[in-house]
Amino acid sequence: MELILVNIIDGLVTGLLLFMLSAGLTLIFSMMGVLNFAHASFYMLGAYFAYQISIALGFWMGLLIAPIIVGVLGAGVERYGLRRVHQYGHVPELIFTFGLALLIEELVQFIWGKNQMPFNIPEVLNYTAFSVAGNSIPAYKIFMIFISVGIFMGLLYVLTKTRVGMIIQAALSYPRTVESLGHNVPLIFMGVFGVGTALAGVAGVIAGPVLGTFPGMAFVLGSIVFVTIVIGGLGSLWGALVASLLIGWLTTFAKSYNLAMSDIFNAIGISTPENMDDNIFRDLWTVTSPQIADILPYILMVMILIFRPAGLLGKRES
């Protein structure tokens, strides 16, 4: 029973981290129609920049400065890269971001090498906040939860309650009208891209010490971010939150309980075959939940695409 509580907390941490990545991506997509393949690479850059800054100025300055650098880089990519490619259509844009992702990975390996960096949790937070039945919950995880929730609140406030947010929302659906009202829509695009990548940078800074700062970190997280925004509904902030938490809990629970497929079959009344060796469903019978935990989000995505193509909270018809 205690394990359930622990898993809820762990799943929440995973989910919120995923949310910070998918929030930026979903905003960028809904505004510009660009699937930014390099989004997870900005997450990686955040971790590496923060590691480098933390050597000189400590973790907290890293947390402050690294996302800003990443955001500025992101804005630069939009201004001088994507905007030029945009006129040639969506496919060149896709290829551009894809190439950018490869380029960033190579650059990171070139500068920092291929080893995992010793980017560690700051001393102040390196203690056990509390433990549940022998399972410690590190203070750093609590800190991660607070940072992510804070960012979600801030984002929600800016987007729904401020003038800037309203212009952004208007530019999402009617860019030409907003432009003819005298607003600088390209500037808004650049800003959103910058903020979106900066969010990915923040995620990288706080995830680097726990999930490891290594050149493969973008690759491991890359595809799952796209799955999240598809499940949540493209362009929906709430959708991204719901989908991230769903995926976080789904994978955490699937991994921490050894639920075997044979138990499920037995429970619904199908008995285990006597001779497993020549049974054509042998693989299906012997599979356990931790083994399929990582493909569960993809199964969920396929289901969503079949039964609710717009995503859980998506509004778009197309």
Add this chain to the structure above:
Amino acid sequence: MKKFMKLSAVSALSLVIGASAAFAENIKIAFIDPLSGPFASTGTNGLHQFEFAVDQMVNDKGGVLGGTNMEIVAFDNKISPKESLIQLQVAIDQGIRYIAQGNSSGVANAITEAVNKHNRRNPDNRVLFLNYAAVDPALTNDKCNFWHFRFDANADIKMDALTDVMVAIDDMKKVYIIGQDYSFGKAVAAAAVKNLSAKRNDVEIVGNELHPIGKVKDFTPYSRKIIASGADAVITGNWGTDMVGLGKSLIESGYDGPIYTYYAAGSGITAALGESAKGRIRLISQGDINPIGSDEARATYTAFKAKHPDGNIDQSRIFNVIGMLAKAIEGAGTADDVVAVAGQLEGMEYDSMWGGKLFMRPQDHQIIQNMNVGVHTNEGIEFDYDNSGFGVLTESTVEMASMDSPTTCEMKRP
């Protein structure tokens, strides 16, 4: 910028060296291992050790066969068996006779099969497979062949030595086994179960589980399960980022027992584990680093650090591969006739500078050597890993481990 300048200077220099070296008929060794992707660091560090070993042990001493140099040619297999076979073909087409590979037994299984087939069909340009780290026992048992030589102890030998140390701990009652889901992880798990139940029948195995290799973002759920099982000890064969992820998350999640590993050192792992894992992580390996095996080894390690300040000699067996290959080529008097070279390697006894004697068992081409169990610590460390101050200190040694272990190998000789 300074680093960039240095790097470009080095790469320009290596181009020049590469170009001039191409004129002499070097003995080429194809190094087929991951140089990109999640396990790039493990592969690259192995490559550096090979290149250094070739220069230090052979080329700087005048080469073999009266002046022929050795050369490492690197191929990136992205840890995929399919890609490895393509790279193997490229290497063979370039006239390379010696194939070195180590990371992932899945890849090694594919290569040994392909080499066997190739040698049967092309008796004129046969190749040898020098396996320096793939430890699936099948490679020197059911799947053994004359062309494959393993310079690392296999998973069974390692587990035998590791469990010898574990069973001496009286209050160890529950053991959890976790590993990567492929042939090696399964071999480790099987060996652990077999050895533990044979040596201590009061020890309960409370978990035996495999996770996807190189795909787990966060090991926390696994750690929770391990803690919930009440395990006193954890055994894992994990390597690369999977080892760091598992080790860190276990310790952060409040697990307080020892973790017995195969590969929890070097390639950034030692630095990433750092202080938190001190005295908690033990690993089985060969070669004496702390304390160092010999003065020659000390000089070699110091020279290696001068050349690769960020590198480690975390696979000292790579130096044994080169040393033994050079000795075999000298003994055979040729590098082109790999059957003669293989004949020399079979049954070879070799004094390693890393301490101890090495014996290449002729019946299955499995090397037999002393196995050490060491602990991750920062006390008594002369050569640390990852410049972290932490390293592996040898705690106990099993002499010529599993010298008489049985093998199912039925080797067909040409």
